[in-house]
Amino acid sequence: MANSPRELHPASVAVNKDDLVIPVNPPLRLSLIDFGPFFSGTPSDKHAVALSITEAFKTSGFLYLKNHGIPPSVVSQVFSSSARFFDRPQDQKNGLGWTTPQSNRGYVAIGREKLATLDETGEIDTRRKSAPDIKETMEIGREDVDGLPNRWPDHLDDEGKRFKETMLAFFEMCKNLHKQVMNSIALGMNLPEHFFDEFVSDGDNNLRLLHYPPVHKDVFKKNPDQVRAGEHSDYGSVTLLFQDRHGGLQVRSPRGSFVDATPIADTIVINAGDLLARWSNDTIKSTRHRVIQPPKPEDEESSSDIYPSRYSIAYFCNPNNNKVIKALPGTYGEDIHVAKKYTDVTAGDYLVQRLTETY
Ligand SMILES: O=C(O)CCC(=O)C(=O)O
Ligand SMILES: [Fe+2]
Numbered sequence: 001m002a003n004s005p006r007e008l009h010p011a012s013v014a015v016n017k018d019d020l021v022i023p024v025n026p027p028l029r030l031s032l033i034d035f036g037p038f039f040s041g042t043p044s045d046k047h048a049v050a051l052s053i054t055e056a057f058k059t060s061g062f063l064y065l066k067n068h069g070i071p072p073s074v075v076s077q078v079f080s081s082s083a084r085f086f087d088r089p090q091d092q093k094n095g096l097g098w099t100t101p102q103s104n105r106g107y108v109a110i111g112r113e114k115l116a117t118l119d120e121t122g123e124i125d126t127r128r129k130s131a132p133d134i135k136e137t138m139e140i141g142r143e144d145v146d147g148l149p150n151r152w153p154d155h156l157d158d159e160g161k162r163f164k165e166t167m168l169a170f171f172e173m174c175k176n177l178h179k180q181v182m183n184s185i186a187l188g189m190n191l192p193e194h195f196f197d198e199f200v201s202d203g204d205n206n207l208r209l210l211h212y213p214p215v216h217k218d219v220f221k222k223n224p225d226q227v228r229a230g231e232h233s234d235y236g237s238v239t240l241l242f243q244d245r246h247g248g249l250q251v252r253s254p255r256g257s258f259v260d261a262t263p264i265a266d267t268i269v270i271n272a273g274d275l276l277a278r279w280s281n282d283t284i285k286s287t288r289h290r291v292i293q294p295p296k297p298e299d300e301e302s303s304s305d306i307y308p309s310r311y312s313i314a315y316f317c318n319p320n321n322n323k324v325i326k327a328l329p330g331t332y333g334e335d336i337h338v339a340k341k342y343t344d345v346t347a348g349d350y351l352v353q354r355l356t357e358t359y
Helices: 038-039 043-059 072-086 090-094 118-130 157-189 217-221 272-280 347-358
Strands: 014-016 018-024 027-036 062-066 105-107 136-140 204-211 229-231 238-243 249-251 258-260 269-274 289-291 310-316
Touching: 014 062, 018 258, 027 043, 038 043, 038 157, 043 062, 043 157, 072 136, 072 157, 072 204, 072 310, 090 238, 157 238, 272 347
Parallel strands: 027 062
Antiparallel strands: 014 018, 018 027, 062 269, 105 136, 136 204, 204 310, 229 289, 238 269, 238 310, 249 258, 249 289
16 A cells, blocks of 8 residues: 555655645645546546646646556566666676667666756766766667667576566556556647547657666765766656655756655656657646655665665656657647747657767
8 A cells, every 4th residue: 555645754745635745935746646537537537637637747747646557566576677687797788788869778887878957968978977877777668660679688598588578568558658648638738638649659668777776875975966867857758757665856846956756655756858848838847856865764774884776667758759749739829928939849859869968
């Protein structure tokens, strides 16, 4: 059973109708939304869920989703399989290395990617040298794309074969959830429920397994710039983020302070990415976030000098690569006195350009 937000974060989180309201000024509300009624409720229940999801994306850009339809047993299987993958010898992992932004598939060793914000991309090289992100990742894309093979460990051993099966099944579940979340956004923005279907049919998404290795506490004390993953926004439509229990994910409030997105069991953290913000003519927010050391070491860990490993799974959802993204109906026009803010862009071109800046 999911812990209530109050149990998880007694000191700094007020609970308001199930939401985490983080008491910064202005408050940052990270809504905890029950997706159940979207699948099985009356049309008006469904509409209410759609409105709360869309409202969350328009205000904080982040929400927690429960009853999302992906069974907890599947999520824990994916976490275990991911941990076993990162436990492999370094040369096995290097043999499956990430190659190009176009492919965006394969293993990325510690220090290779430096997440950064849109306005500081020119400085990425300098920043990567001073405080590289302390993380390794495995990137998995849509299977069976000509010339862009996934880098599976299935030729190594049986465990590698099971890894491939587990990740492919999970990829499909997340792809379906993405479609449902887009349906809810469509309804919440007064568009036909299936408006986005033709945009998300291919599943040009990216499953990223993340491992933040154990770090000596001194590393963070000695370098105030050191983080596990630097401040950034995500690039695509929405990100489905599965966290373990350790914490460290933080969301940037409108005034610039960072607040903890405390792990809540059996929920998915969902945030909007830059391409969805652009698509919505900036009515939806793509909010910056980062990963630092865990907020307060749990009792059994507080006496240790080491922060333990943290694992997370990010499923980056994108529109089909070949789709042209232009401002959504209802987000601009003379009647509402709002101009289109961006030129049209092809989803694939936009994402490759953003990835090129990061690696
Ligand atoms: O590990 C996390 O909790 C967040 C990872 C993330 O934001 C990313 O990879 O874009
Ligand atoms: Fe992110």
